[in-house]
Amino acid sequence: MLDIVIEARQASIGPGMDVKRILPFRLKRMVGPFIFMDHAGPVTIQPQKVHAMDVLPHPHIGLSTVSYLFDGQVTHRDSLGVEQIIRPGEVNWMTAGRGIAHSERFEEPDALAGGKLEMLQTWVALPEKDEEADPAFQNYKPHELPIFTETGIWMRLIAGNAFGLRNDVKTLSPLFYLHVVLDAGKRFGLPKEHSERGIYIAKGSIEVAGKTYVAGQMLVFSKGVDPFLLAKENTTLMMLGGEPLGERFIWWNFVSSSKERIEQAKADWKEGRILLPPNDNQEFIPLPPDRSRPAGNPAPEALS
Template sequence: MSFFPGIDPEPGDSFACDAIEDLIIPRSSDIGGFAVRRALPTRQRRLVGPFIFFDRMGPALLRAGEALDVKPHPHIGLSTVTYLFDGEIKHRDSLGTELVIKPGDINLMTAGRGIVHSERTPENLRGKPLSVSGLQTWLALPDEREEIEPGFSHTGAEVMPVIDSGGASGRIVIGSFAGLSSPVPTFSDTLYVDLWLEPQRAFPFPADHEERAIYILSGELEISGDRFAADQLLVLRPGDEITLTAGDQGCHLMLFGGAALNSKRYIWWNFVSSSKDRIEQAKQEWRTGKFDIVPGDEEEFVPLPER
């Protein structure tokens, strides 16, 4: 997904629970006919572990005649993670990858020194109503991996480890949690878990990772007596094990985080780097056509923003 010029998320209200370091209320923008809520980056919080970008796509219904068409655009210094709850997206990239991602699958595209990709509604679904719901996140690469060769990994939903514990269910998308480990490759300690809690169900969130956060997808979540509504991002204080308790309607959550990076990251448009000069170089390379093309999607591209 390309970094659109959305409005910066805003801090939430004060709260009593001292386990919460930051409460972020995402701001919504329209992209491709449906709402996208951006939770990261924000002025108050740039990263959680390696997560430097966190967008909630939809849920939305694209009418017949509408489609998702994110034209070819470049990335450096990061891995993009696409995870859908509903709908399908066709991915193409400059490595020659072409496939359709479906709900529960994981597309992990590592840009490294540079990659170009597009995301579009598959041809067979055009011309009919299409529901779209999911998450697009970026993982900043560690210092020694920022300029690696680009790569792509697709992991199907059927091989994801499953949580099934009396009122709690879900998938270990990336990393290790609750004694289970995902097969998705990582470059640093990373946590990404899709968790459903039935009404009033409590579930522990241990402090096994240096930095942790929770995005509430639906329902209401209670932590130490404080209640939090859907579409809020909670960043937890390091070292505190907490208990997650669902409200009366249950709760759908994404748990994420991991090890903090060793150095500062800069982000401009779709480029992430520890070096401002490297970002300037990437701008010039895209402006002058030095990036590779996307086979099968060569006719269009997203121009470099004039900002």
């Protein structure tokens, strides 16, 4: 049985940068440990306006950000002093733990020409025992991420384990994240190792149990439900999920199992106790107004 279909909502994170926001959703906050998912692009913008898209330094706690590009490039800088350009097929995995700030800059206009920027960013909530871990960052190259192919099917394991594939991307709870490309007419299944599984249709369309689903939709399934997916056309899917971690509160860029810890993170950012990236510390995103929402789960307001 299909648990829920999530329709991506449009969100704007800056001039020229509208995204499709998939998670969190009011009826399904998380899929496994994944608590946030944005799909940006393809972005078309005039070269002189590229810098308006920059995501200025901003903070995180209690999560890992996972950046993955279909096309283009982005420069990441963080409080640890890391400066890393991410390119298509690579993974930037940043664990915020007790607190980190980072920026994402679009510093190569040619990388955006002709709608060449397209990226996905997810957040993975951390287990309670790791929420106050030291922050860390790792970039993984395409050769470190296993690929499976057969006629009409191409699949890359971004993180975790699925379909017998594993890699060395460091995760802190059981999960999987896959990039799958199917030719029209091909059939595909879901990994069976995990309790919660989601399929985000990035491009194309699929048929499940006789019904067609299209780009911009996420289908969520529980364990024990193993449908076949039929690609109605050439289709790109992002599959993700894993084991639930329990309730998490989310406010702006902060995730925690504790409301009080969210309040502390607000104060820490406002008072400058979360360090800015040493090589990008001349500007930052200030703490937004505290607009109260029920259930302690306001929607995030930034891509990352």
